[in-house]
Amino acid sequence: MKKILLTSLVALLTLPTLAQAEQLLNDANQQQTIQVKPKETIIVTLPANPSTGYMWQFQPPEDGTIKLVGNWKHTPSKKNTPGAGGETTWRLVAGQSGETTLQFFYRRPWEDASVEAVQVREYKIVINSTSSAASTPASAVKPWF
Template identity: 30%
Template structure:
């Protein structure tokens, strides 16, 4: 089992994964502004999510959205996309995506 740690700098990265690998994606967020990262539907991964504030952050400061992905099936290729947007606004806002192959 291998663990992959990804950040906003890894946008567009291509991963070669095994079924038992683990992927952690940390994206900066500030839900107090109404913006949230949303993972787009993808049945190749079991996805968990939690928001973490910075320990020394003041009121209104941002934190990190942490997504943990565990591959569920072998696929030749695919991609997973995250959108940073306000739920009540149309449009996509900021995007983060990763392409992958799961063996």
């Protein structure tokens, strides 16, 4: 009986370390180099206010280094005020080893890409299977979709 209890306790204590690691990116770490491992999840959250007509635009790299999982999601501000902003979030997953730069452009969706964005966010991503970067455990992140 003690052996079963001890085994169960060890399993419960190691369970959080088995969770898929996630990197959380926002305005605070833009223009930084982010180290991730293949198949690691990257969550990007940026402040946005679609009521102004502006939205973040993102196109995943075509080289397979980063893939978009599902669609972006906008979460309104907790303030129940007309015109209040919120956050737009993307869930990405690192693919093959390599380097890429994630670029997010804040512009009106009906405008041509030649129109300069009012805001730009960039994150340099290095995907390396030997990366020892500290990650936020998935158990610490609230699900958003």
